[in-house]
Amino acid sequence: MQSEISVRDLGKIYKIPVRGQGLLSSFKSLIHPVYTEVSAVNNISFDIQKEEMVGFIGPNGAGKTTTLKMLSGLLYPTSGNITVAGYKPYERKREYLKKISMIMGNKSQMNPSITVMDSFYVTKEIYQISDEDYKRRLGELVDLLSIEELLPKLSRNLSLGERAKCEFVMALLYCPDIVFLDEPTLGMDVSIQLRLRSFIKEYNKRYNTTFLLTSHYMSDITSLCSRVILINKGELMYDGDLQHLGDKLLPFKLIKVVFSDANIRFEDIKKHVKGDLTLVNQNEQTFLIRARKDDISQTSYTILSNFIVNDLTIEDPEIESLIDLVYSNGVNV
Numbered sequence: 158m159q160s161e162i163s164v165r166d167l168g169k170i171y172k173i174p175v176r177g178q179g180l181l182s183s184f185k186s187l188i189h190p191v192y193t194e195v196s197a198v199n200n201i202s203f204d205i206q207k208e209e210m211v212g213f214i215g216p217n218g219a220g221k222t223t224t225l226k227m228l229s230g231l232l233y234p235t236s237g238n239i240t241v242a243g244y245k246p247y248e249r250k251r252e253y254l255k256k257i258s259m260i261m262g263n264k265s266q267m268n269p270s271i272t273v274m275d276s277f278y279v280t281k282e283i284y285q286i287s288d289e290d291y292k293r294r295l296g297e298l299v300d301l302l303s304i305e306e307l308l309p310k311l312s313r314n315l316s317l318g319e320r321a322k323c324e325f326v327m328a329l330l331y332c333p334d335i336v337f338l339d340e341p342t343l344g345m346d347v348s349i350q351l352r353l354r355s356f357i358k359e360y361n362k363r364y365n366t367t368f369l370l371t372s373h374y375m376s377d378i379t380s381l382c383s384r385v386i387l388i389n390k391g392e393l394m395y396d397g398d399l400q401h402l403g404d405k406l407l408p409f410k411l412i413k414v415v416f417s418d419a420n421i422r423f424e425d426i427k428k429h430v431k432g433d434l435t436l437v438n439q440n441e442q443t444f445l446i447r448a449r450k451d452d453i454s455q456t457s458y459t460i461l462s463n464f465i466v467n468d469l470t471i472e473d474p475e476i477e478s479l480i481d482l483v484y485s486n487g488v489n490v
């Protein structure tokens with residue numbers, strides 16, 4: 158069976174004009190432009206099946222947006238092949254454009270000078286949605302996102318969160334099979350992020366829509382995607398289970414220990430325990446300590462043998478800490 162999204166050896170090189178400093182140099186570069194090349198995506202391959210929700214993650218400049226733009230047909234690849242729903246995206250066939258949608262958290266698709274309702278109506282006309290389907294779909298989406306009172310407002314007067322909800326409605330009105338989400342919750346407060354996440358989850362279940370999502374908020378990824386594709390400097394670094402990636406990249410565990418003695422200090426523990434140990438936090442006799450996974454049995458044993466302990470538990474690190482690692486340091490899986 159053919160995958161819903163199939164990407165093979167995909168590459169994108171941007172050619173950027175080099176401009177020298179000063180007026181004369183700028184003038185020369187207009188007549189004889191010199192270009193430099195930036196390899197944004199380098200030979201990546203992956204498959205996504207229908208109904209999957211996949212997180213697409215990587216540090217700044219990794220090539221996520223460039224890839225999404227090639228998948229949606231906004232950019233032409235320099236090399237490789239893409240098939241989405243049986244189409245070549247860069248051909249931008251009308252039937253293809255009806256099958257996909259792209260939501261970009263930092264770009265609005267709505268005309269600021271007309272009302273929300275009119276923007277939706279324009280979408281109806283562009284995508285030739287029948288009156289009956291339009292009425293039903295709009296009703297459902299307005300209901301799911303509770304935006305009834307926004308319909309008569311001018312788009313330019315919407316708050317960030319209100320606009321995001323309307324963008325979702327507009328992008329889904331024509332019932333696309335595949336949705337590309339690029340930072341859909343960017344800059345939103347936590348309550349709107351939660352609302353949009355539960356909306357995406359519910360929508361995926363109800364309509365079996367395929368989602369490919371990039372986000373700097375790990376909670377978007379952890380709550381929606383069990384599979385992640387990780388890229389770094391345009392190269393594919395990992396494709397698989399999110400939890401497994403966490404195990405690989407976070408090679409430590411957390412020991413929560415409650416001592417009987419209120420006077421214990423972290424230095425006392427370190428005197429006995431060999432190896433890497435970090436104090437994450439302390440509340441009276443309760444310590445949360447980070448230790449390397451490989452040392453965890455020995456560390457716990459040493460603590461139990463040298464102190465009077467009321468309670469000791471071993472916990473996995475929060476998968477959320479993965480995003481800091483991925484986005485701040487880049488990664489090597």
Ligand SMILES: Nc1ncnc2c1ncn2[C@@H]1O[C@H](COP(=O)(O)OP(=O)(O)OP(=O)(O)O)[C@@H](O)[C@H]1O
Binds near residue numbers: 215217
């Ligand atoms: N239009 C463009 N012209 C030239 N270079 C570009 C263009 N768009 C992106 N790039 C470069 O391509 C590389 C990948 O950029 P891209 O926007 O795809 O990364 P990203 O993973 O989406 O980053 P972020 O998380 O910061 O949004 C970067 O080095 C970027 O500077």
